[in-house]
Amino acid sequence: MSKITNYIAGELRPPSAGEYLDIIEPATGEVYAQVADSTADDVAAAVEAARDAFPQWSHMPAAERSAILTRIADLLEQNAEDLARAESIDTGKPLKLARTVDIPRAVNSFRFFAAAILHAHSESHATDYQAINYTLRRPQGVVGLISPWNLPLYLLSWKVAPAIATGNTAVAKPSEITPVTAHRLAQICMEAGLPSGVLNIVHGTGAKAGASLVEHPDVNTISFTGGTATGEVIARAAAPKFKKIALELGGKNPNIIFADADFDEVIPASLRSSFANQGQVCLCGSRVFVEQQRYDEFVERFVTATRKLKIGDPLEESTDHGAQVSQAQLDKVTYYVELAKDEGGEILCGGRQPDAVSERCKNGYFFEPTVITGLGVECRVNQEEIFGPVVTIMPFESEDQVADYANSTKYGLSASIWTQNLTRAHRLAERIDSGTVWVNCWMLRDLRVPFGGMKSSGVGREGGAEAMRFFTEPKNVCIKI
Ligand code: NAD
16 A cells, blocks of 8 residues: 655655554545654654755745746646546545646646746835835745645645745645645655755644644744634644744635526536535635525526536546545534534435445445525524535525625635626625625636635735745844935
8 A cells, every 4th residue: 555755855754653544535435545644753854854955945046946836837737637636536526626726726826936936026115314224025934834635735835835935945734634645746846856855744643743843943934724723723832932823714605696696607606616626615605695586596596506416436527526525524514414404404405425426436425415595694504614515595685684694604714796786796895704705706816816814714814925925024124324
Protein backbone atom coordinates (compact mmCIF):
# COMPACT_ATOMS: atom_id res chain seq x y z
CA MET A 1 0.00 0.00 0.00
CA SER A 2 1.40 3.41 -0.92
CA LYS A 3 2.55 5.64 1.92
CA ILE A 4 2.48 9.41 1.80
CA THR A 5 5.44 10.93 3.61
CA ASN A 6 6.32 14.46 4.66
CA TYR A 7 8.14 16.99 2.49
CA ILE A 8 10.84 18.53 4.66
CA ALA A 9 14.03 20.37 3.63
CA GLY A 10 13.43 19.55 -0.03
CA GLU A 11 13.08 15.80 0.40
CA LEU A 12 10.35 13.27 1.12
CA ARG A 13 10.83 11.99 4.67
CA PRO A 14 8.94 9.34 6.63
CA PRO A 15 7.44 10.52 9.93
CA SER A 16 9.96 10.32 12.78
CA ALA A 17 7.78 8.03 14.91
CA GLY A 18 7.08 5.72 11.95
CA GLU A 19 3.30 6.00 12.44
CA TYR A 20 0.76 6.27 9.59
CA LEU A 21 -2.96 6.95 9.27
CA ASP A 22 -5.26 5.17 6.82
CA ILE A 23 -6.66 7.12 3.88
CA ILE A 24 -10.10 5.96 2.80
CA GLU A 25 -11.56 6.37 -0.67
CA PRO A 26 -14.99 7.90 0.08
CA ALA A 27 -16.65 6.33 -2.96
CA THR A 28 -15.78 2.79 -1.83
CA GLY A 29 -15.24 3.08 1.92
CA GLU A 30 -11.95 1.18 1.42
CA VAL A 31 -8.49 2.08 2.71
CA TYR A 32 -6.34 2.74 -0.35
CA ALA A 33 -3.21 4.45 0.99
CA GLN A 34 -1.63 5.70 4.19
CA VAL A 35 -0.37 9.08 5.28
CA ALA A 36 2.28 10.14 7.79
CA ASP A 37 0.91 10.64 11.31
CA SER A 38 3.43 13.32 12.20
CA THR A 39 4.38 14.50 15.66
CA ALA A 40 5.79 17.70 17.15
CA ASP A 41 9.27 16.44 16.18
CA ASP A 42 8.37 16.37 12.50
CA VAL A 43 6.87 19.85 12.77
CA ALA A 44 10.03 21.08 14.52
CA ALA A 45 12.20 19.64 11.72
CA ALA A 46 10.01 21.33 9.11
CA VAL A 47 10.14 24.68 10.92
CA GLU A 48 13.91 24.42 11.21
CA ALA A 49 14.19 23.74 7.46
CA ALA A 50 11.93 26.72 6.74
CA ARG A 51 13.96 28.94 9.08
CA ASP A 52 17.21 27.91 7.37
CA ALA A 53 15.76 28.62 3.93
CA PHE A 54 14.34 32.03 4.84
CA PRO A 55 17.38 34.35 4.48
CA GLN A 56 18.19 33.24 0.95
CA TRP A 57 14.61 32.92 -0.30
CA SER A 58 13.46 36.25 1.11
CA HIS A 59 16.39 38.02 -0.52
CA MET A 60 16.01 36.33 -3.88
CA PRO A 61 14.95 38.88 -6.54
CA ALA A 62 11.17 38.81 -7.11
CA ALA A 63 11.69 37.89 -10.76
CA GLU A 64 13.49 34.68 -9.76
CA ARG A 65 10.84 33.71 -7.21
CA SER A 66 8.23 34.48 -9.83
CA ALA A 67 9.90 32.18 -12.36
CA ILE A 68 9.86 29.29 -9.88
CA LEU A 69 6.18 29.81 -9.06
CA THR A 70 5.42 29.92 -12.76
CA ARG A 71 7.21 26.59 -13.23
CA ILE A 72 5.10 25.11 -10.43
CA ALA A 73 1.95 26.39 -12.18
CA ASP A 74 3.09 24.93 -15.50
CA LEU A 75 3.80 21.53 -13.96
CA LEU A 76 0.45 21.50 -12.18
CA GLU A 77 -1.18 22.27 -15.51
CA GLN A 78 0.77 19.59 -17.36
CA ASN A 79 -0.33 17.06 -14.72
CA ALA A 80 -3.89 18.38 -14.48
CA GLU A 81 -5.66 15.21 -15.51
CA ASP A 82 -3.71 13.01 -13.06
CA LEU A 83 -4.24 15.54 -10.30
CA ALA A 84 -7.98 15.74 -10.98
CA ARG A 85 -8.23 11.97 -10.84
CA ALA A 86 -6.22 11.83 -7.62
CA GLU A 87 -8.42 14.51 -6.06
CA SER A 88 -11.61 12.75 -7.16
CA ILE A 89 -10.46 9.46 -5.60
CA ASP A 90 -9.29 11.19 -2.44
CA THR A 91 -12.38 13.34 -1.86
CA GLY A 92 -15.30 11.52 -3.53
CA LYS A 93 -16.08 14.55 -5.73
CA PRO A 94 -16.98 14.03 -9.38
CA LEU A 95 -13.92 13.91 -11.61
CA LYS A 96 -15.43 16.58 -13.84
CA LEU A 97 -15.66 18.99 -10.88
CA ALA A 98 -12.02 18.41 -9.90
CA ARG A 99 -11.07 18.92 -13.55
CA THR A 100 -12.99 22.16 -14.02
CA VAL A 101 -12.71 23.83 -10.61
CA ASP A 102 -10.10 22.54 -8.19
CA ILE A 103 -7.12 21.96 -10.45
CA PRO A 104 -7.42 24.99 -12.77
CA ARG A 105 -7.93 27.23 -9.75
CA ALA A 106 -4.83 25.77 -8.08
CA VAL A 107 -2.81 26.46 -11.24
CA ASN A 108 -4.22 29.97 -11.29
CA SER A 109 -3.17 30.65 -7.68
CA PHE A 110 0.50 30.07 -8.50
CA ARG A 111 0.29 31.97 -11.79
CA PHE A 112 -1.54 34.91 -10.21
CA PHE A 113 0.94 35.45 -7.36
CA ALA A 114 3.95 34.82 -9.63
CA ALA A 115 2.75 37.85 -11.61
CA ALA A 116 1.52 39.87 -8.62
CA ILE A 117 4.94 40.11 -6.96
CA LEU A 118 6.35 41.66 -10.12
CA HIS A 119 3.81 44.46 -9.91
CA ALA A 120 3.85 45.17 -6.18
CA HIS A 121 4.43 48.81 -5.36
CA SER A 122 5.56 50.47 -2.16
CA GLU A 123 4.14 53.54 -0.41
CA SER A 124 5.63 56.89 0.41
CA HIS A 125 4.00 59.85 2.17
CA ALA A 126 5.32 63.39 2.40
CA THR A 127 4.33 65.06 5.70
CA ASP A 128 3.88 68.75 4.93
CA TYR A 129 7.41 70.13 4.47
CA GLN A 130 8.80 68.26 7.46
CA ALA A 131 9.35 64.65 6.62
CA ILE A 132 9.07 61.85 4.10
CA ASN A 133 7.76 58.47 5.19
CA TYR A 134 8.23 55.31 3.25
CA THR A 135 6.78 51.94 4.12
CA LEU A 136 8.75 48.76 3.69
CA ARG A 137 6.89 45.47 3.45
CA ARG A 138 8.94 42.52 4.55
CA PRO A 139 7.98 38.83 4.67
CA GLN A 140 6.96 37.49 8.07
CA GLY A 141 9.47 34.63 8.25
CA VAL A 142 8.20 31.09 8.75
CA VAL A 143 4.42 30.91 8.26
CA GLY A 144 2.05 28.06 9.16
CA LEU A 145 -0.64 27.11 6.64
CA ILE A 146 -3.47 24.78 7.68
CA SER A 147 -6.07 23.65 5.14
CA PRO A 148 -9.25 21.52 5.01
CA TRP A 149 -10.41 18.52 2.95
CA ASN A 150 -13.14 19.92 0.73
CA LEU A 151 -11.03 21.62 -1.97
CA PRO A 152 -7.67 20.24 -0.87
CA LEU A 153 -5.27 21.36 -3.60
CA TYR A 154 -7.03 24.61 -4.39
CA LEU A 155 -7.22 25.84 -0.80
CA LEU A 156 -3.64 24.78 -0.12
CA SER A 157 -2.41 26.62 -3.23
CA TRP A 158 -4.46 29.63 -2.18
CA LYS A 159 -2.21 29.91 0.90
CA VAL A 160 1.12 28.51 -0.33
CA ALA A 161 1.34 30.69 -3.45
CA PRO A 162 1.02 34.14 -1.78
CA ALA A 163 3.04 33.04 1.26
CA ILE A 164 6.13 31.98 -0.67
CA ALA A 165 5.70 34.52 -3.48
CA THR A 166 6.12 37.32 -0.93
CA GLY A 167 9.35 35.78 0.37
CA ASN A 168 8.18 33.79 3.37
CA THR A 169 9.05 30.18 3.91
CA ALA A 170 6.23 27.89 4.94
CA VAL A 171 5.16 24.79 6.80
CA ALA A 172 1.83 23.50 5.51
CA LYS A 173 -0.43 21.01 7.27
CA PRO A 174 -3.06 19.70 4.82
CA SER A 175 -6.11 17.79 5.97
CA GLU A 176 -5.29 14.25 7.04
CA ILE A 177 -8.49 13.11 5.30
CA THR A 178 -7.42 14.19 1.79
CA PRO A 179 -3.61 14.47 1.65
CA VAL A 180 -2.89 13.05 -1.80
CA THR A 181 -2.76 16.17 -3.98
CA ALA A 182 -0.64 17.98 -1.37
CA HIS A 183 1.87 15.17 -1.76
CA ARG A 184 1.75 15.63 -5.54
CA LEU A 185 2.37 19.34 -5.01
CA ALA A 186 5.49 18.47 -2.99
CA GLN A 187 6.78 16.33 -5.86
CA ILE A 188 6.03 19.12 -8.33
CA CYS A 189 7.86 21.68 -6.18
CA MET A 190 10.92 19.42 -6.20
CA GLU A 191 10.71 19.08 -9.98
CA ALA A 192 10.24 22.85 -10.38
CA GLY A 193 13.47 23.55 -8.49
CA LEU A 194 11.89 25.22 -5.45
CA PRO A 195 14.88 25.61 -3.09
CA SER A 196 14.84 23.17 -0.22
CA GLY A 197 12.97 24.28 2.89
CA VAL A 198 10.95 27.05 1.20
CA LEU A 199 7.83 24.91 1.40
CA ASN A 200 7.56 22.03 3.84
CA ILE A 201 4.48 19.84 4.09
CA VAL A 202 3.84 17.96 7.31
CA HIS A 203 0.94 15.51 7.27
CA GLY A 204 -1.07 14.24 10.19
CA THR A 205 -3.89 15.06 12.53
CA GLY A 206 -4.98 18.49 13.65
CA ALA A 207 -4.60 17.57 17.31
CA LYS A 208 -0.95 16.54 16.92
CA ALA A 209 0.71 18.03 13.82
CA GLY A 210 -1.69 21.00 13.45
CA ALA A 211 -1.57 22.03 17.10
CA SER A 212 2.25 21.69 17.20
CA LEU A 213 2.50 24.01 14.21
CA VAL A 214 0.25 26.63 15.82
CA GLU A 215 2.20 26.45 19.06
CA HIS A 216 5.69 26.46 17.58
CA PRO A 217 7.54 29.57 18.88
CA ASP A 218 9.23 30.23 15.53
CA VAL A 219 5.95 30.34 13.59
CA ASN A 220 4.35 33.70 14.25
CA THR A 221 1.86 33.79 11.38
CA ILE A 222 -0.92 31.24 10.88
CA SER A 223 -3.32 31.09 7.96
CA PHE A 224 -6.10 28.61 8.66
CA THR A 225 -9.11 27.41 6.67
CA GLY A 226 -11.52 24.98 8.30
CA GLY A 227 -14.37 24.72 10.76
CA THR A 228 -15.41 27.51 13.13
CA ALA A 229 -14.86 25.35 16.24
CA THR A 230 -11.29 24.57 15.15
CA GLY A 231 -10.75 28.25 14.37
CA GLU A 232 -11.66 29.06 17.96
CA VAL A 233 -9.13 26.54 19.31
CA ILE A 234 -6.43 28.04 17.08
CA ALA A 235 -7.32 31.59 18.06
CA ARG A 236 -7.05 30.65 21.76
CA ALA A 237 -3.66 29.01 21.26
CA ALA A 238 -2.32 31.88 19.16
CA ALA A 239 -3.60 34.82 21.25
CA PRO A 240 -1.24 34.64 24.27
CA LYS A 241 1.72 34.44 21.90
CA PHE A 242 0.41 37.40 19.84
CA LYS A 243 0.58 35.45 16.62
CA LYS A 244 -0.86 36.96 13.50
CA ILE A 245 -3.77 34.84 12.32
CA ALA A 246 -6.19 34.67 9.40
CA LEU A 247 -9.15 32.36 9.92
CA GLU A 248 -11.42 31.26 7.05
CA LEU A 249 -14.26 29.41 8.71
CA GLY A 250 -17.73 27.94 8.20
CA GLY A 251 -20.83 29.39 6.59
CA LYS A 252 -24.61 29.14 6.40
CA ASN A 253 -25.09 31.16 3.27
CA PRO A 254 -28.37 32.60 2.01
CA ASN A 255 -29.44 32.27 -1.61
CA ILE A 256 -32.07 35.00 -2.13
CA ILE A 257 -34.38 34.78 -5.12
CA PHE A 258 -36.79 37.59 -6.02
CA ALA A 259 -39.86 37.01 -8.18
CA ASP A 260 -38.40 39.06 -11.04
CA ALA A 261 -35.34 36.80 -11.36
CA ASP A 262 -34.77 34.80 -14.51
CA PHE A 263 -35.66 31.30 -13.33
CA ASP A 264 -34.01 29.68 -16.34
CA GLU A 265 -30.73 30.91 -14.89
CA VAL A 266 -31.66 30.66 -11.23
CA ILE A 267 -32.62 26.99 -11.19
CA PRO A 268 -29.35 25.54 -12.59
CA ALA A 269 -27.27 28.06 -10.63
CA SER A 270 -29.11 27.21 -7.40
CA LEU A 271 -28.56 23.52 -8.06
CA ARG A 272 -24.83 24.19 -8.24
CA SER A 273 -24.77 26.47 -5.23
CA SER A 274 -26.76 23.93 -3.22
CA PHE A 275 -25.09 20.67 -4.19
CA ALA A 276 -21.67 21.33 -5.74
CA ASN A 277 -19.14 18.94 -4.24
CA GLN A 278 -22.06 17.24 -2.44
CA GLY A 279 -22.75 20.48 -0.58
CA GLN A 280 -19.24 20.53 0.83
CA VAL A 281 -18.20 23.98 -0.35
CA CYS A 282 -18.02 26.63 2.37
CA LEU A 283 -19.78 29.00 -0.07
CA CYS A 284 -22.74 26.73 -0.78
CA GLY A 285 -26.10 28.46 -0.41
CA SER A 286 -27.72 26.11 2.07
CA ARG A 287 -30.67 28.39 2.90
CA VAL A 288 -32.75 29.32 -0.14
CA PHE A 289 -35.21 32.21 0.27
CA VAL A 290 -37.77 32.70 -2.51
CA GLU A 291 -40.17 35.64 -2.83
CA GLN A 292 -43.67 34.50 -1.96
CA GLN A 293 -45.33 35.03 -5.38
CA ARG A 294 -43.07 32.50 -7.11
CA TYR A 295 -42.25 30.25 -4.18
CA ASP A 296 -44.38 27.29 -5.32
CA GLU A 297 -43.08 27.49 -8.86
CA PHE A 298 -39.47 27.59 -7.64
CA VAL A 299 -39.95 24.64 -5.29
CA GLU A 300 -41.51 22.54 -8.01
CA ARG A 301 -38.89 23.31 -10.66
CA PHE A 302 -36.00 23.01 -8.20
CA VAL A 303 -37.12 19.64 -6.85
CA THR A 304 -37.63 18.32 -10.40
CA ALA A 305 -34.12 19.44 -11.35
CA THR A 306 -32.63 17.99 -8.14
CA ARG A 307 -34.14 14.59 -8.88
CA LYS A 308 -32.36 14.58 -12.24
CA LEU A 309 -28.87 14.92 -10.74
CA LYS A 310 -27.00 11.72 -11.42
CA ILE A 311 -25.56 10.18 -8.27
CA GLY A 312 -22.73 7.84 -9.15
CA ASP A 313 -19.14 6.72 -9.08
CA PRO A 314 -17.14 10.00 -8.97
CA LEU A 315 -14.82 8.68 -11.65
CA GLU A 316 -17.64 8.27 -14.19
CA GLU A 317 -17.92 11.17 -16.60
CA SER A 318 -21.71 11.29 -16.30
CA THR A 319 -21.73 11.65 -12.49
CA ASP A 320 -23.07 14.93 -11.09
CA HIS A 321 -23.11 13.95 -7.44
CA GLY A 322 -20.39 11.85 -5.77
CA ALA A 323 -19.75 10.69 -2.21
CA GLN A 324 -19.48 12.62 1.06
CA VAL A 325 -15.88 12.76 2.16
CA SER A 326 -16.08 10.47 5.19
CA GLN A 327 -18.29 8.32 7.36
CA ALA A 328 -18.26 11.17 9.90
CA GLN A 329 -19.65 13.61 7.32
CA LEU A 330 -22.25 11.09 6.20
CA ASP A 331 -23.33 10.62 9.82
CA LYS A 332 -23.53 14.37 10.30
CA VAL A 333 -25.75 14.81 7.24
CA THR A 334 -27.99 11.94 8.33
CA TYR A 335 -28.25 13.47 11.81
CA TYR A 336 -29.38 16.84 10.44
CA VAL A 337 -31.97 15.30 8.12
CA GLU A 338 -33.48 13.46 11.11
CA LEU A 339 -33.35 16.69 13.09
CA ALA A 340 -35.17 18.49 10.26
CA LYS A 341 -37.99 15.96 10.53
CA ASP A 342 -38.15 16.47 14.31
CA GLU A 343 -38.26 20.23 13.78
CA GLY A 344 -41.28 19.88 11.50
CA GLY A 345 -39.57 19.96 8.10
CA GLU A 346 -40.94 18.22 5.04
CA ILE A 347 -38.38 16.26 2.98
CA LEU A 348 -39.38 16.88 -0.65
CA CYS A 349 -36.62 14.77 -2.17
CA GLY A 350 -33.54 12.88 -1.02
CA GLY A 351 -33.13 12.49 2.72
CA ARG A 352 -31.50 9.08 2.49
CA GLN A 353 -28.56 7.12 1.21
CA PRO A 354 -29.20 5.92 -2.35
CA ASP A 355 -29.25 2.26 -3.32
CA ALA A 356 -25.74 1.09 -4.33
CA VAL A 357 -24.64 3.30 -7.21
CA SER A 358 -22.39 0.53 -8.56
CA GLU A 359 -20.74 -2.68 -7.38
CA ARG A 360 -17.44 -0.82 -6.83
CA CYS A 361 -19.16 1.87 -4.78
CA LYS A 362 -21.55 -0.25 -2.75
CA ASN A 363 -19.95 0.77 0.57
CA GLY A 364 -19.35 4.41 -0.36
CA TYR A 365 -20.52 7.42 1.62
CA PHE A 366 -23.30 8.54 -0.72
CA PHE A 367 -26.25 10.69 0.28
CA GLU A 368 -29.02 11.92 -2.01
CA PRO A 369 -29.36 15.65 -2.68
CA THR A 370 -32.01 16.70 -0.20
CA VAL A 371 -34.56 19.52 -0.32
CA ILE A 372 -36.50 20.48 2.80
CA THR A 373 -39.36 22.95 3.27
CA GLY A 374 -41.55 23.95 6.20
CA LEU A 375 -38.80 25.01 8.62
CA GLY A 376 -38.48 28.36 10.36
CA VAL A 377 -35.32 30.46 10.08
CA GLU A 378 -34.50 30.04 13.77
CA CYS A 379 -34.50 26.23 13.93
CA ARG A 380 -31.18 24.42 14.33
CA VAL A 381 -31.17 23.05 10.78
CA ASN A 382 -31.28 26.66 9.55
CA GLN A 383 -28.73 27.93 12.05
CA GLU A 384 -25.97 25.31 12.09
CA GLU A 385 -23.55 24.46 9.31
CA ILE A 386 -24.35 21.01 7.89
CA PHE A 387 -21.76 20.99 5.10
CA GLY A 388 -23.63 18.42 3.05
CA PRO A 389 -26.21 18.08 0.25
CA VAL A 390 -29.08 19.50 2.28
CA VAL A 391 -30.91 22.73 1.47
CA THR A 392 -33.95 24.32 3.01
CA ILE A 393 -36.31 26.55 1.03
CA MET A 394 -38.33 29.29 2.71
CA PRO A 395 -40.68 31.98 1.37
CA PHE A 396 -40.25 35.69 2.12
CA GLU A 397 -42.51 38.70 1.67
CA SER A 398 -40.31 41.77 1.61
CA GLU A 399 -36.77 43.01 1.23
CA ASP A 400 -36.63 43.93 4.93
CA GLN A 401 -37.79 40.49 5.96
CA VAL A 402 -35.28 38.64 3.80
CA ALA A 403 -32.44 40.88 5.01
CA ASP A 404 -33.32 39.85 8.57
CA TYR A 405 -33.55 36.19 7.56
CA ALA A 406 -30.20 36.33 5.77
CA ASN A 407 -28.51 37.89 8.82
CA SER A 408 -30.16 35.62 11.38
CA THR A 409 -27.26 33.16 11.82
CA LYS A 410 -23.91 33.57 13.54
CA TYR A 411 -22.18 33.12 10.16
CA GLY A 412 -21.39 35.66 7.45
CA LEU A 413 -19.35 34.13 4.67
CA SER A 414 -21.23 34.70 1.40
CA ALA A 415 -24.67 35.36 -0.09
CA SER A 416 -26.31 35.32 -3.51
CA ILE A 417 -29.07 37.66 -4.68
CA TRP A 418 -31.11 36.97 -7.81
CA THR A 419 -33.14 39.87 -9.22
CA GLN A 420 -33.47 42.04 -12.34
CA ASN A 421 -33.79 45.10 -10.09
CA LEU A 422 -30.18 46.16 -9.62
CA THR A 423 -30.99 49.07 -7.35
CA ARG A 424 -32.54 46.61 -4.94
CA ALA A 425 -29.58 44.27 -5.35
CA HIS A 426 -27.10 47.01 -4.38
CA ARG A 427 -29.26 48.05 -1.43
CA LEU A 428 -29.58 44.52 -0.11
CA ALA A 429 -25.94 43.63 -0.76
CA GLU A 430 -24.98 46.49 1.52
CA ARG A 431 -27.26 45.19 4.31
CA ILE A 432 -26.22 41.56 4.31
CA ASP A 433 -23.50 40.68 6.79
CA SER A 434 -21.18 38.61 4.66
CA GLY A 435 -17.71 38.88 3.18
CA THR A 436 -18.92 38.26 -0.38
CA VAL A 437 -22.26 38.98 -2.03
CA TRP A 438 -22.91 37.63 -5.51
CA VAL A 439 -25.61 39.23 -7.66
CA ASN A 440 -27.08 37.00 -10.37
CA CYS A 441 -24.17 34.58 -10.09
CA TRP A 442 -22.45 32.25 -7.64
CA MET A 443 -18.81 31.45 -6.94
CA LEU A 444 -17.46 33.70 -9.65
CA ARG A 445 -13.97 34.50 -8.43
CA ASP A 446 -11.46 37.19 -9.22
CA LEU A 447 -8.24 36.63 -7.32
CA ARG A 448 -7.74 40.38 -6.89
CA VAL A 449 -10.71 40.86 -4.57
CA PRO A 450 -10.68 40.35 -0.80
CA PHE A 451 -12.13 37.05 0.32
CA GLY A 452 -13.22 36.01 3.79
CA GLY A 453 -16.01 35.98 6.31
CA MET A 454 -17.72 38.22 8.83
CA LYS A 455 -18.96 37.18 12.29
CA SER A 456 -18.18 33.50 13.01
CA SER A 457 -17.13 32.90 9.41
CA GLY A 458 -13.70 34.31 9.94
CA VAL A 459 -11.11 36.86 10.84
CA GLY A 460 -9.01 38.62 8.23
CA ARG A 461 -9.18 38.41 4.46
CA GLU A 462 -7.35 36.47 1.82
CA GLY A 463 -7.35 37.16 -1.93
CA GLY A 464 -4.75 39.00 -4.01
CA ALA A 465 -3.83 42.29 -2.38
CA GLU A 466 -5.11 41.17 1.04
CA ALA A 467 -2.95 38.04 1.00
CA MET A 468 0.10 40.06 -0.06
CA ARG A 469 -0.56 42.35 2.91
CA PHE A 470 -1.25 39.50 5.34
CA PHE A 471 1.97 37.70 4.54
CA THR A 472 4.13 40.82 4.82
CA GLU A 473 4.85 43.11 7.76
CA PRO A 474 4.80 46.88 7.20
CA LYS A 475 7.59 48.96 8.64
CA ASN A 476 7.51 52.73 8.32
CA VAL A 477 10.66 54.80 8.00
CA CYS A 478 10.24 58.52 8.75
CA ILE A 479 12.97 60.89 7.51
CA LYS A 480 13.03 64.52 8.62
CA ILE A 481 13.80 66.85 5.76
P1 NAD B 1 -11.44 21.22 10.36
O1 NAD B 1 -11.49 22.47 11.13
O2 NAD B 1 -11.84 19.95 11.03
O3 NAD B 1 -9.94 20.93 9.84
C1 NAD B 1 -9.25 21.88 9.05
C2 NAD B 1 -7.76 21.66 9.24
O4 NAD B 1 -7.42 22.00 10.58
C3 NAD B 1 -7.30 20.22 9.02
O5 NAD B 1 -6.05 20.23 8.38
C4 NAD B 1 -7.18 19.70 10.45
O6 NAD B 1 -6.28 18.63 10.59
C5 NAD B 1 -6.67 20.94 11.17
N1 NAD B 1 -6.90 20.99 12.61
C6 NAD B 1 -7.89 20.39 13.33
N2 NAD B 1 -7.75 20.67 14.65
C7 NAD B 1 -6.66 21.47 14.77
C8 NAD B 1 -6.00 22.08 15.87
N3 NAD B 1 -6.43 21.96 17.12
N4 NAD B 1 -4.91 22.83 15.62
C9 NAD B 1 -4.46 23.01 14.37
N5 NAD B 1 -5.03 22.42 13.28
C10 NAD B 1 -6.12 21.67 13.48
O7 NAD B 1 -12.26 21.47 9.05
P2 NAD B 1 -12.62 20.44 7.91
O8 NAD B 1 -13.65 19.50 8.44
O9 NAD B 1 -11.36 19.92 7.33
O10 NAD B 1 -13.28 21.42 6.82
C11 NAD B 1 -14.62 21.74 6.78
C12 NAD B 1 -14.83 23.14 7.34
O11 NAD B 1 -14.02 24.08 6.65
C13 NAD B 1 -16.26 23.63 7.14
O12 NAD B 1 -16.68 24.25 8.33
C14 NAD B 1 -16.13 24.65 6.03
O13 NAD B 1 -17.12 25.66 6.03
C15 NAD B 1 -14.79 25.22 6.30
N6 NAD B 1 -14.24 25.84 5.10
C16 NAD B 1 -14.15 27.20 5.08
C17 NAD B 1 -13.65 27.84 3.95
C18 NAD B 1 -13.54 29.33 3.88
O14 NAD B 1 -12.87 29.82 2.96
N7 NAD B 1 -14.13 30.08 4.79
C19 NAD B 1 -13.23 27.08 2.86
C20 NAD B 1 -13.35 25.69 2.93
C21 NAD B 1 -13.84 25.08 4.06
